[in-house]
Amino acid sequence: MAEVQPWGGRRAQKVTAEFRAECEAANTRCWLCSQPIDYTVHRPNPDAFELDHFYPRSEFPDLTWEPSNFRASHASCNHARGKRDHPAAIGPTTIDW
Template sequence: MSNLRTTTRIFRKASAAFLTQGRQDNAPCWLCGQPIDYNAKPGTTPDSHNLDHYYPVSTNPELQHDPSNFRHAHKQCNEQRGNRRPHANLGQNPPAWW
């Protein structure tokens, strides 16, 4: 299976801007709704930031560089999702009061 992802200067710039905006907004994980650890280097811990694509690159490679397809996610939640559609209860459990 070939890797459809490409890393270009345009993508690196767009993803860096997306991460910066997420930090400023303290954006939660779009999959589980919990806070993301923006202090950790992206992609290094389960709770660190990981750029997710709403429409997976494996099925929609033309949307890889499209910022409207970007979502803020935990590394762990993004890995659990893979290229499947998101579903309820993916990622961490909600708070006890939920």
């Protein structure tokens, strides 16, 4: 099995810039909060675009460089999500109110 290059460095910068440009052209919304992203602002602004991985790199290193695993998010939303599972994995509550 081939070693997967860890996320980071010039390659990640390049991939992020390309994905950001795609999202900006399509006006892609944040996949976490469904609100529009202001593509004119940059980090460390919490409203800035950030590339998020739908399947966390920690659990799915093979998908680190897989464009279909990329999602547009606000930096603040991505950081709030942290290392937890993605929202869909939590699933609907089983508690019957």
